[in-house]
Amino acid sequence: MSETFKIRKAEPDEYPGIEKIFKVQGLENNKSGVEILKGYSVEAFDKLIGGAEVMVQDGEYTFSVAVDANFKGQGIGTSLFQIVKKEIQGLGAKRIMIQAKVPAYWSKFGFLEVVDPNDVPKKFRCDDCSQYGKDCFPKIMVLDL
Template identity: 30%
Template sequence: MIRKAKVEDIPEIHKLINEFAEKGLLLPRSLSDLYENIRDFYILVIDGKVVGTSALHIIWEDLGEVRSVIVRDEYRGKGYGKKLVDTCLREAKFLGLKRVLALTYIPEYFKKLGFVEIDKRTLPFKVWSDCVKCPKFPDCGEIALLYYL
């Protein structure tokens, strides 16, 4: 089941994101950042356990970002990641966004979902305001992709 995250889910989301960050698959997130952005998050719950996450963060009037797309290893290959991304894309469409960004270390995954690679330098300054807070800035190595709604 995919549902909006609740405040009580934050410790599990934090643990999951940072486990994958340690593997170099995404950027780490602090607890304070997760609490501040709780409304962005969806979680995948199976047998009462949080096994996946995704988030849709609004950047500008026509642009959102899919963030923190994760599915635990033992649940991969079952289409859950696609469902998490699709949930974010449906919300983006409902909100009237025209484009959804993904910054990722795994661009091929997002390309399979219909995202197209772009040059990061073409992104609006609002995106960079998040980047400058990152411990890996300016050389995080993430690839930028866009999905056009």
Template identity: 35%
Template sequence: MNIRKLTIRKTGDYRELAPLFAAAGLENTERVPEGFRFGFAAEDENGALAGGAALVKAGNQYVLHDIAVTEALRGKGVGRRLLCSVMAAFQDMGAERVCLAAKAPAFFRNYGFSEIDADEVPGLFHCQECESFGTKCTPEFMVMELTKERLLFVDSCVSTHRSRTRQLCDAWIRRFRKEHPGAVTDIAMAEPGVVQPMDRELILLRNELIQQRDWEAPMFDLARQFRRADYILVGAPYWDCSFPSVLKIYIENIVVADLTFRETEQGYEGLCPCRELTYITTAGGPVGEMDLGYDYIRGVGRMLGIRNFREYRAEGLDIRGADVDGIMAETLEKINHG
């Protein structure tokens, strides 16, 4: 499966996801959980179910009731994408605290969850009533306290191998989470088939929707996501003096008049409150002053209202005799120390 082509769809049908949860060994999946609000279905490029999650609100408590990935696809990033979508949705719902019962606590700990006693979440779980509790099933009760902060990771780490750009981005995100506990991470995947180029037909449709101020139209999903972000990370390898063309297509989708910017008598006025945009790139050869991708990102960012920018880059990685490990380690050191 190409994880970059994974799509995550919102669903109001718990029964659509229940067989996946049951196959993963989750308990009490034969009935819709009390307080179920909606779920997410992760689908591969062929539309097959790769994972799912169910969100519950019980009184004033928010619960990640179920989350699972099909066995064959575990460890490929499906769970990461799902959990990021879930936590962004909880934040949109106004949650300040999210609880769960985890069979794999180490996974959730990486994203800011911590263990609590069961009596700290009364009425949310019924694990103690289950005959498997303490024997076949020994979950950890966990909680994450949410802030209002949101990071958007624009992932254009297109690669035919283990992406070095993605390695640097992952390190930056780990540092960000330590510095901003409780912030949630949203992901925008810049990938052909996931983002659509603006041809004549789509431009006409966009202009019509802008005139109608129909900002909830699916066409504006990426632009709304971008506008919500407090911090933005863009990861893109250095291609042809800039970046992969699919990132330009993504940008075409987020530059929307009266949504992410507006025209005034003095020029463009940005409508995005992002505090800082970070750009990470890797290059096989030297970049030097030909850093046109970063220049372009800063230009678009300023148009949309962003004023603070930072770049990390590792270059010369494919030059014969290059100390690749040393170059990457030096860049990682810069990232880890801000």
């Protein structure tokens, strides 16, 4: 089954389609103060079924990843993360910081929870988000590169 999906670099005009998948998969999509550096799309049977965006927020390299519910558990998230990690390493980053909705998933890749909020830039923390603590309970996690 893993042969049936194809990951490729997306053009900026394709980002809204990728972000639609983020939204359907429950990811918050506030792009205020966020610079998108690269996007990746995943296609299967000529249909967009997942994607990733590499971003800089408040000086931290970060990313979003989502996969359509019908295609989860086939290694697509893992493949996307490997591409994103390589991309961020290539930019000379020392670490990747994420607002993790599924911390158990990211700990598989070596991400650790940041316990001291002072280690997280102010705007990267979700304090100002209306969903925070209501229907979204992310953990800030970091992977040293």
